[in-house]
Amino acid sequence: MSPSLIHAIPLSGQVINLCAAIMLLLGFAMLSQRRVLTLINLFMLQGLVLFVSTLIVALTTDQSHLLWSAGLTLILKVFALPYILHRLIRRLSVKWDIETLLNIPTIMLIGIALVVIAFNVAQPISQLSGTITRATIGIALACVLLAFLMMITRSKAVPQVIAFLAMENALFFAATSATYGMPMVVELGIALDVMVGMVILGVFFFQIREQFDSLDIRHMERMKDE
């Protein structure tokens, strides 16, 4: 790569690109991670990266509401949610649970295919978008799809919820990179949704375990109406 091209991207842009790369990496890491505890840590890390990238976007573009978003991300996704999840798996005594994932290489390959699709799909959007972060739209979309894939491949309740939260992270990242974030009201609403959803799912976990003596949602298959 010629030096002039590197100079074309300002430092803030490079940091954001770095963050995006880390996001994608974390997405893959979560996709292939078996341990619940590690999964939560990865999720926390993803929140942290999200916070950093949002903060940089906020500082470079003088979008004051993005500062609020960044703060909210830090509090909610780096501290609150991982803390709740930690407590939850302790209470549910699934801290050292290992989930048997079938055929990790295949899942990874599907993930790569998804990234290709995401980049291909995001290309026209990136061209339309005028933000400094537009290069990362593809990555954000890829993260969404990877989180979705994770939701499909997991059969235990807690990893599925983490996948859901990761998807929300990725969506937030996509919104930031495409349009400098959503309006404040929407963001607050989403943050509240995530909190409430977390609480409800927490209650739900206990109910599932009470009913089936396990957190494996495959047990719920027999609730199907015959």
Add this chain to the structure above:
Amino acid sequence: MHEFLLIDWVLTTALVWLLIGLIGVVFQHNFTLISRVLFPLGAVCGLALAGLALSGIDGSPQVLVLPIGLPDLPFHLRLDALSSFFLLLLGATAAGISIYAAGYIRKGEGTAPGLQCLLYHLFLTSMAFVLLADDGYAFMVAWETMALSSFFLVTSEHRHDEIRRAGYLYLLVAHVGAVGILLSFGVMAGSAGDYTFDAMRDFPTLGIWPTIAFLLALFGFGAKAGLLPLHVWLPEAHPAAPSPVSAMMSGVMLKTAIYGLLRVSFDLLHAQLWWWGALLLLLGLASAIFGAIFSTVQTDMKRLLAYSSIENIGLIFVGFGLTLIFQSFAMPQLAALALVATLYHCLNHAFFKSLLFLCTGSVLHATRERNLGKLGGLIHRMPWVTWLALVGVLASAGLPPLNGFVSEWLLLQSFLFTSGLPQGYLNMLLPLVAGAIALIAALAGFAMVKFFGVVFLGQPREEKLAQAHDAGRLERIGLLWLAAGCLLLGLLPNVVITLLDPVTRQLVGSGLSFAASSHGWWLLAPISEDRASYSPAIFLGSIVVLMPLVYWVVNRRFRRRLKRVPPWDCGFPLQTSRMQDTAEGFGQPIRRIFSPFFKRTREHPSPFDTQPRYRSLVEDPFWYWLYLPIARIVGYGTRIIAFLQQGRIAIYLLYSFVTLIALLVWTRG
């Protein structure tokens, strides 16, 4: 503040009904209030509405825009001659039924009285709104409210399985029909997306779209009216509902469907094609024959009346079809004649069928029995109900000087002019239809003789019938009102025809008023005096004179010579009330003659059976020809679709995932 117009008064009356219903549900524990104040008040509202509508018929159309509903989508209302006529029908019938319901409603029967009060009055309000609506949106809202409120009224005694099933069937057909109506409005609204009837009136009359709109409307309104082959809900829902509700549904609700189709085919679509009329005529004829035949073989008195409703709706559609045929060949005078017959029959049927349904309600309360085989001899216990039912029965059988005769006679009169039609096939076939209508009238008479004879005449077939009591005072008022309506509509045809004049002028551009007025009030000659004329007054006069005369002569000649002696037993040493002609027995010849129409299962006891049981079940063949195949196809389709439901969350997520990817790729490409 604008002037308080007639339409505002009509609207106010309709809303007072709603208010009465709400009061009823608020004070639902005060039974006296509900039965002695609210329902009679509803009847007064009905009278008021009838009076207002009467003055609205020859007034100019009035419009009103109500700022309710969705934003930018207000309710448009309109009062013109057509809607006024049907509002008159609604108000006048509702007055009788409401006052009857005040006496009929009981605690501890099905739905609580307060709730029934709300549903009943909501039903009335929604029907008034259906008649007033001037845009597709208001119409559909009112139409669906009508369907839902009547559904809950039908399933008032929802603890019985069969009643729930009847309600479900009713709701299903009502909704399928509503889809048809909605699509029809959609076609007429066109691409402009303006659903006011005013915009639909500008719908271009070229091409195939008017036909599509008409056929969809026919499907939708036909489902509500109980036109063949969408009639199956009617004989199920009418017996299931409490009697005032059956009366309301049969008497008025079916007519809202006629109103809707009249509105669509004459007001919204201007140019009619003759084969629309021929189609209506055929469907109506099929319904009428089918209903008449089936009503003769029923053993449940309310089912008998329900099939009779199908028959009458069929006759109304025959008149409607004939109107369309005449109109499409630009013969407004004859179209007006056929339309008068149609509308007249709507009004007549509303009166006599409500009367009969209410009579069955009184019988039901007095005996707890709907099965004709267990009734009989009620004339001694229930003289009021019997004599008033006789009026309804005579009217329904189409005998002069009652109202049923006038409309059927007018209908047959209009058939006599079909030879002037410039269409060869119609010329040949329509006289056959006239013949079929004569057959239908005879069959209807047969069914009515059966109904009246088995229920009221002869000897009681059960012990418990001795305890039967006559209708209460409020019930009698309701029955009297409707019976008086039957009599007056029969005696004063000229008044009614003059009243109908603005309606026919609005729809087909011609009227019969000159025919009604040119020969004085007592002689009706729809086309000319030397072709055909009818004078109910002379008829009534001769009946009044001749009947006592005959009675007197017979009495005088035979009374003295008649000796009562123990009869030779004719091989019947013991004679019980069971040996009377039963409902099954009475209908047997018809069942034999028309056997291809029925699907029949019989169980005969063997001679050595110690507990002999005779069972004969006559079923509607349409179930087997049409509905069960459709149900099987739907069942098969849903089983295939049910394959999607695997019960695994991962699979469900995969569905959304694949959809997401597909959509993304699609928007990209």
